[in-house]
Amino acid sequence: GAGVSQSPSNKVTEKGKDVELRCDPISGHTALYWYRQSLGQGLEFLIYFQGNSAPDKSGLPSDRFSAERTGGSVSTLTIQRTQQEDSAVYLCASSRDGYQPQHFGDGTRLSIL
């Protein structure tokens, strides 16, 4: 596709449930990033994938958060046992490699009831 695609665009779930968020990067982009944007805040880095290298997980806020990237393309961010403070917009970005400009998707707006 022409841009980074994220799904679903909106997700409402109950506290304690697990959720999976999907990111389909721009074709040919080897670097993929996940960020979280809370209301009134800037974007907070979560995790970074580059090719087949081990991901940089330094931004994940707790062990309830995990992510994987299959075949160097599509990535899934999983949040287990969701809490109300997990409510935010989760943004995915990709770049040709780790040193090129990052292109963002429109995000998944996650609401925890």
Added chain:
Amino acid sequence: QQQVKQSPQSLIVQKGGISIINCAYENTAFDYFPWYQQFPGKGPALLIAIRPDVSEKKEGRFTISFNKSAKQFSLHIMDSQPGDSATYFCAAGDSGAGSYQLTFGKGTKLSVIP
């Protein structure tokens, strides 16, 4: 610890005026400074970026000024238009970290009034 401080939080500018947004950083390892524009319900879109080997970069109506010694950089929007009304984020990246994972400011909501 907030590593990139952005000001002002909100800004109202008359059409045709100059919009100025400022950012300051603390980490001297940062070597990449992009600005992003975000409209409601959309993801951030890269506007313009600068590296510390230059003090200014201009693209159309958008200019980044960079002061390495002061650890500050700013975005100037000349001849501001109502279509520029959006939230603007400055960011900083450190190539030595293995990637340009970005540290963002908290954003400036710009309103350009006719």
